[in-house]
Amino acid sequence: MSTTIAENKIIRYRGTELNTKGWQQEAVLRMLMNNLDKEVAEIPEELVVYGGIGKAARNWESFDAIVESLKNLEDDETLLVQSGKPVVIFKTHTDAPRVLLANSNIVPAYANWDTFHELDKKGLMMYGQMTAGSWIYIGSQGIVQGTYETFAELAKQHFNGTLQGTITVTAGLGGMGGAQPLSVTMNGGVCIAIDVEEWRIDRRIETRYTDVKTDSLDEAIRLANEAKAEGKALSIGLVGNAAEILPEMIKRNFIPDALTDQTSAHDPLNGYVPTGLSIEEANKLRASDPEEYVKRSKASMAVHVKAMLEMMEKGAITFDYGNNIRQVAKDEGVENAFDFPGFVPAYIRPQFCEGKGPFRWVALSGDPEDIYKTDEAILREFSDNEHLCNWIRMAQEKIEFQGLPSRICWLGYGERARFGKILNDMVASGELKAPIVIGRDHLDSGSVASPNRETEAMKDGSDVVADWPILNAMVNAVGGATWVSVHHGGGVGMGYSLHAGVVIVADGTKEAEARLQRVLTTDPGMGVVRHVDAGYDIAINKARETGMKIPMLDKRSDQN
Amino acid sequence: MSTTIAENKIIRYRGTELNTKGWQQEAVLRMLMNNLDKEVAEIPEELVVYGGIGKAARNWESFDAIVESLKNLEDDETLLVQSGKPVVIFKTHTDAPRVLLANSNIVPAYANWDTFHELDKKGLMMYGQMTAGSWIYIGSQGIVQGTYETFAELAKQHFNGTLQGTITVTAGLGGMGGAQPLSVTMNGGVCIAIDVEEWRIDRRIETRYTDVKTDSLDEAIRLANEAKAEGKALSIGLVGNAAEILPEMIKRNFIPDALTDQTSAHDPLNGYVPTGLSIEEANKLRASDPEEYVKRSKASMAVHVKAMLEMMEKGAITFDYGNNIRQVAKDEGVENAFDFPGFVPAYIRPQFCEGKGPFRWVALSGDPEDIYKTDEAILREFSDNEHLCNWIRMAQEKIEFQGLPSRICWLGYGERARFGKILNDMVASGELKAPIVIGRDHLDSGSVASPNRETEAMKDGSDVVADWPILNAMVNAVGGATWVSVHHGGGVGMGYSLHAGVVIVADGTKEAEARLQRVLTTDPGMGVVRHVDAGYDIAINKARETGMKIPMLDKRSDQN
Ligand SMILES: NC(=O)c1ccc[n+]([C@@H]2O[C@H](COP(=O)([O-])OP(=O)(O)OC[C@H]3O[C@@H](n4cnc5c(N)ncnc54)[C@H](O)[C@@H]3O)[C@@H](O)[C@H]2O)c1
Ligand SMILES: NC(=O)c1ccc[n+]([C@@H]2O[C@H](COP(=O)([O-])OP(=O)(O)OC[C@H]3O[C@@H](n4cnc5c(N)ncnc54)[C@H](O)[C@@H]3O)[C@@H](O)[C@H]2O)c1
Structure with a gap:
């Protein structure tokens, strides 16, 4: 869908006037629209909110039907949404939810990407991610505190309570990953955040999540080392492919104090860019030969994780940031991929317990x-x-x-x-x-x-x-x-x-x-x-x- | 647990006096007890209701805690049960369910029998089957109409609306499968129903689901042919292993008019008995070397399905009766295992549509x-x-x-x-x-x-x-x-x-x-x-x- 048509459909409802029959319905409508707001969503014209292909509705027809249903929904009715498509409205009662959703659920023996893509192609499913298909994504701000708490706990456990005077390297400045540089600087540290797509870095700079941008690794390292020496907080967006940049860092003997990654590695087809391809080449290959794309993508993740493991051995505090990159690397034969822990057991579980x-x-x-x-x-x-x-x-x-x-x-x-x-x-x-x-x-x-x-x-x-x-x-x-x-x-x-x-x-x-x-x-x-x-x-x-x-x-x- | 202790715990509440704080709670309590009633459940002393190891509670400790919780549950409280264990009671409201249950759910990539058995052994899970873990199993009667409707539709499609003058062969006279012989005779036909465990047949005879019992294949064939010739309805329980008996039938050139199977093939360890073993030997092997057991079990199912395919070729109307035996056979290399249809698309879907x-x-x-x-x-x-x-x-x-x-x-x-x-x-x-x-x-x-x-x-x-x-x-x-x-x-x-x-x-x-x-x-x-x-x-x-x-x-x- 063209950006203009999408923009016409995605309406910024504000103020106290209702466009529906009650505030509950109104809340759903406004939050659906907000999920796709161009300030919030990564690619609104494709209904993509964040996290690879995490979508808010199955297609524009479904989107229209959802909006229409919400506008007419009574105070005692419930709309059911199945993988981004509105399938029925039942009479329930006023204390019932106005909407119930189930997204991307597949019978377990078939619950893999191949089956998903097949269903997706047939128009039978969409990827709901987490808050994308459930209409409570609020942009990178939604993840900032979690990311902040993670780095704060890391600082507490390893660096006397502050990241001041330390350098963190990460990759992925998408909807969620974009919270990383800000979270590191909020903790007083220096961050080099790699992203293969320059526009993502620009976007983080616009919203003050990232301070500066460069496409030179040497420049990034120089800036980082200077800030570290001065004890200043600084975040640097570095244009590049993480699976190429990390090995380069090792070659230059640059080992950060902390290391993680938030590329969309959970989705080898739509979320991760393999090495050796420009963005244009990658887009072409994705469309023309998805299998080859996935093969290269997974191979690059193995290289990526191997570099992380090597940096860990050389002293970097390393953790997985929830994108399942270890699993892919392991499936690719990197036996010790799970040698670095996930962020939840390492830093977050005590909070979950309460x-x-x-x-x-x-x-x-x-x-x-x-x-x-x-x-x-x-x-x-x-x-x-x-x-x-x-x-x-x-x-x-x-x-x-x-x-x-x-x-x-x-x-x-x-x-x-x-x-x-x-x-x-x-x-x-x-x-x-x-x-x-x-x-x-x-x-x-x-x-x-x-x-x-x-x-x-x-x-x-x-x-x-x-x-x-x-x-x-x-x-x-x-x-x-x-x-x-x-x-x-x-x-x-x-x-x-x-x-x-x-x-x-x-x-x-x-x-x-x-x-x-x-x-x-x-x-x-x-x-x-x-x-x-x-x-x-x-x-x-x-x-x-x-x-x-x-x-x-x-x-x-x-x-x- | 010994049969007596189990019998002491499983109480037949009847009448109008409440043992709980309201009829909703009472209903849950009575139905839980009823699921395990010795007239209803297959192996109550092991909490097994039906369908292989389909259970009503994770263990006796959990059972006791569920009963206790139900007895004290208020009219505005909801008990949550996780794979047969009561985990919390929340204050909800009077129109809310009194109990919410989730049983045997596993993250899809790990959703296989090996992981299940591991969790089961650690005491972290139970197999809920369908109505076993959700306390609405009512014995073989619960499946009778479904089975009756299936055979009625089969008769309509293939035998001018009646099974009179036809012979149906099947196996499995467990909790569900036991409904087959009665359903065939209700449709006027003759049924040979094979089960490897004699006591199961006895049980079906006691409740009049099966008419007669024999352990001789020749006798069974003779009785069946006689009844068929006379146009009489008759069900014959034949003691034996289906994977042995079906090939024997083929050898004798005995091809039934209709053919299916309801052994618990969905569970190769606990639900299916491999060929070449007595029940005692099977029980021993299951305990001492479960891997070997499963291997033999799957191999027998392949033989079983091959025999079904051969009988189908020779004219038997053949269908899968919902135990997933085709999948196992296919995994074992029987490429055309899915050549015979499942009972739902063949006979039941039009009803589901309404x-x-x-x-x-x-x-x-x-x-x-x-x-x-x-x-x-x-x-x-x-x-x-x-x-x-x-x-x-x-x-x-x-x-x-x-x-x-x-x-x-x-x-x-x-x-x-x-x-x-x-x-x-x-x-x-x-x-x-x-x-x-x-x-x-x-x-x-x-x-x-x-x-x-x-x-x-x-x-x-x-x-x-x-x-x-x-x-x-x-x-x-x-x-x-x-x-x-x-x-x-x-x-x-x-x-x-x-x-x-x-x-x-x-x-x-x-x-x-x-x-x-x-x-x-x-x-x-x-x-x-x-x-x-x-x-x-x-x-x-x-x-x-x-x-x-x-x-x-x-x-x-x-x-x-
Ligand atoms: N840690 C958490 O709390 C948390 C929360 C949600 C999501 N996640 C996971 O983090 C990942 C990122 O989420 P998102 O919403 O930011 O995704 P996104 O798809 O919006 O962004 C992914 C980013 O990675 C970049 N990228 C892809 N391949 C790259 C490569 N080889 N080198 C460098 N950059 C590359 C992309 O250009 C994009 O900017 C997902 O896997 C997500 O599931 C983590
Ligand atoms: N068609 C339906 O509507 C429907 C409904 C529910 C269940 N099922 C499926 O049907 C199957 C049977 O269910 P159930 O509750 O009766 O199970 P059950 O475990 O109570 O009974 C299975 C029976 O199969 C017998 N058996 C095992 N291996 C055998 C062999 N090799 N030869 C002969 N007999 C053998 C057992 O002795 C037992 O009597 C299950 O897989 C169940 O999931 C079908």
């Missing part, structure tokens, strides 16, 4: 003032949580809004329900101009089964058990979330994960208050329970302290 | 009179449906109750909601002694993705798309079903299916009436929608006639 994860909210009014007021509420109500308050202040200063104004902040079990009520009260009192949408990434505490990422190396060996995201989706839907989704694939690609999303609207009503209380309790609650069941003490303590009803809790901890 | 499938209800009172009264209601309210009324009369006459009295009957979209209200009214008026539980198999119109069975050979090629069962589960949970489950594996084994279950209680209240209306509409409705989306005219007409809201319906049928 139900914490990338919680977020969006001002449907479109007015940034609404978000600043909610910032104030956090600073006031959670003033005892210094880390959190620091984050809010830093976010206000450094993070540009993209599309609808929004905020991300890792809250956990108990905190989310409490804050949900505060937000709802602020809407009710008129302090905020319009309702607030509350959601999270699928990458959360109790919503995902992903053995190479969120559930890597679980204490009890339950990495691949996938009952949890399904229970999560069902209990959130039942509680009255506004929309709920179950996806397969996502950030680690076909076959490697199942996960659920949830979004709920605070419209200031008493009914919404009750729904918020339920959903914002069960959702992070599932995270605590999942980690209790796996035997984590932090989670067990959290469950005890908060009086959660866990039938076999005592049995469980007796065993530990 | 939302029809194995609907069932159970009298919680335990009083058979309650079921007879509901039979009368069907005969009265659906008197225009002759086929249905015939079924009810035949069922009354021929089907023994097992455990709680219950009835099965294939109703579709529209009919289910209508009958749900009738049942609820009968409870309200006191005509029935206690509430009624309403449910269905996972093998239903809109609740399963299973490319070798329920969704084999879909018109649009969407056989492996698995979004549907997940949407089904979510919308039924939201509507207020009493319990909802999502399972992986089931009748075709690990990797080959995802499916959802739903059960709802008619307790005579107005609230239940509203919930029944919703759930008994959305559930079969999903079946219609799934087949509309795949382009089936019967479904498209049904949707049009009944005014379902399908956003892209017109677009869809314009294409057809």
Whole structure:
């Protein structure tokens, strides 16, 4: 579809006037549009939001039908969306979700990229990624705190609490990966972030996620070393292919202090560019001979991971950043690909144990003032949580809004329900101009089964058990979330994960208050329970302290 | 666990006195117990209900904790069960399900028997089959009508509407397979049903599902030929191994008119007995060398399928009966294993298009009179449906109750909601002694993705798309079903299916009436929608006639 036609379809609804029959429907409509806003989505004219080919609707016909359905949807109806296509509207009830979605789910024995592409070609499926197909992507800002927390924890574990005076190398400045340079500089460090597509770097510079750009490796190294020596924070976007640049760095004896990668390696066809090809050549090959493309792509990933392993041996603190690149390298014969850990077991799991994860909210009014007021509420109500308050202040200063104004902040079990009520009260009192949408990434505490990422190396060996995201989706839907989704694939690609999303609207009503209380309790609650069941003490303590009803809790901890 | 301890734990609650805080909880408790009732379950002392190792709870500790949880569960609480283990109780609301279950779900890339057995051994998982882990198995009676309908349609397509004067050969007289001989005789035919375990045949004879038993092939053939010649209905249980007997039949030039199989071939370790071993030897080998067992088991299935193919060539109407034996044979090198069709595309899909499938209800009172009264209601309210009324009369006459009295009957979209209200009214008026539980198999119109069975050979090629069962589960949970489950594996084994279950209680209240209306509409409705989306005219007409809201319906049928 041409950019202009797409732009005509993607409408920026703002203010307090409804285009639908109620705020819940309106919230869905505005968030769908926002997912595809040109400030937010990577390639809106192809319905691609982020993460390779993560889409918001199966095709433009489906998009139109979804919009039409939302505009006519009654307060007691529920629209069902199957891999980006609206398939039926059922009469349910006012406390039911307005939309239920299932995206990219394939019977397990066939759950691979080949089958997916075949179905995709037949028009029977789309790739939902995580927040793309579930309409709660908010641009790179959505991942910033998670990335910040990861680097902060890395700094704590390895560099005395700060990245000052260290250099981090990474690749991939896409929708999610673009948060890396900013997160490193927020932690005081220097970052060289490689991307093969120059426009991606330009985009990060426009939104102040990256400071400077170069296409010279030597220049990048010089700038980085200078900043490191001066203890200054600096992020450098380096145009190039990571699988070529990393070996070059090794040749020059340049070994960074920390090393990771966020190319879209989970999708060898659409997310990763093999070495030896210009972007134009790569695009041509992808279209003319996808098999050959995938072959080269996987071979390049093996080279890429081997270079990471070598740098690790030479002292770089190395971790996988959730794109499943280790698995591909291993399948390609790099036996020790899993020698460096994933970011979740290395840095994030303790937060998951308390139900914490990338919680977020969006001002449907479109007015940034609404978000600043909610910032104030956090600073006031959670003033005892210094880390959190620091984050809010830093976010206000450094993070540009993209599309609808929004905020991300890792809250956990108990905190989310409490804050949900505060937000709802602020809407009710008129302090905020319009309702607030509350959601999270699928990458959360109790919503995902992903053995190479969120559930890597679980204490009890339950990495691949996938009952949890399904229970999560069902209990959130039942509680009255506004929309709920179950996806397969996502950030680690076909076959490697199942996960659920949830979004709920605070419209200031008493009914919404009750729904918020339920959903914002069960959702992070599932995270605590999942980690209790796996035997984590932090989670067990959290469950005890908060009086959660866990039938076999005592049995469980007796065993530990 | 010893049989006595198990029997002490499995209590037959009957009558109108509650052992819990409400009828919804009571229904769950009684149905869990009923699933394990010795009249119903295949091996209650191992918690095995049917279908190989399909279980009702992960282990006895979990069973106890589930029972305890149900007894204390409030009217606004929801218990979550993860692969047969109770993991948390959340406060939800009175219209929410009392229990949500997810069983045997594994991240797709690992969704195979090896991983399952590993998790099972670690105590992290159980096999939920379909109705075993979701507590709505009602013994062989649960499958009788489906099996009857299958043979009736086969008779219609190939034998002028009756099996009189024909011989059908099959194997497997387990929980489900045991329905075959009765279904054949109900259609007027002769059946030789082979089972390797004599006690299974005895059991079918006790409940009048099978007429006679023999361990002599020659005797079986003689009896069958005699009955065929006389045009009499007769079912013969033949003790033996199907992979040995079928080749022997071919040697004797005995080719049946119809041929199928319902051994638990979906599970090569626990469900199928390889040739050349006595039961004792098989049990020993299974324990001492499971790998060797599986190897032999698969090799025997290849022999078994080859014999079926040969008989087919020689004129037997041959079909797969949903145990995935073709897939195993194919993996073993029998290239043309899929030359005979599955029973769904061959005989059942037209019913699925109208939302029809194995609907069932159970009298919680335990009083058979309650079921007879509901039979009368069907005969009265659906008197225009002759086929249905015939079924009810035949069922009354021929089907023994097992455990709680219950009835099965294939109703579709529209009919289910209508009958749900009738049942609820009968409870309200006191005509029935206690509430009624309403449910269905996972093998239903809109609740399963299973490319070798329920969704084999879909018109649009969407056989492996698995979004549907997940949407089904979510919308039924939201509507207020009493319990909802999502399972992986089931009748075709690990990797080959995802499916959802739903059960709802008619307790005579107005609230239940509203919930029944919703759930008994959305559930079969999903079946219609799934087949509309795949382009089936019967479904498209049904949707049009009944005014379902399908956003892209017109677009869809314009294409057809
Ligand atoms: N860590 C997390 O929290 C997290 C969260 C979500 C996603 N992810 C994963 O991170 C990856 C990136 O996500 P995204 O949304 O930024 O994806 P994206 O598709 O928007 O961006 C990928 C970027 O990688 C670049 N790239 C591809 N091949 C390259 C190569 N050989 N060398 C250098 N650059 C190359 C592309 O030009 C593009 O800019 C995905 O695999 C995603 O699943 C991680
Ligand atoms: N068609 C349907 O509607 C439908 C529905 C549910 C299940 N199924 C499938 O049918 C199969 C049977 O289900 P079930 O509940 O009866 O299982 P079950 O495990 O209770 O019974 C299986 C029977 O097969 C016998 N058997 C095993 N190997 C044999 C051999 N080599 N020769 C002869 N007999 C042998 C066993 O002794 C046992 O009696 C399963 O695979 C199930 O998934 C079909």
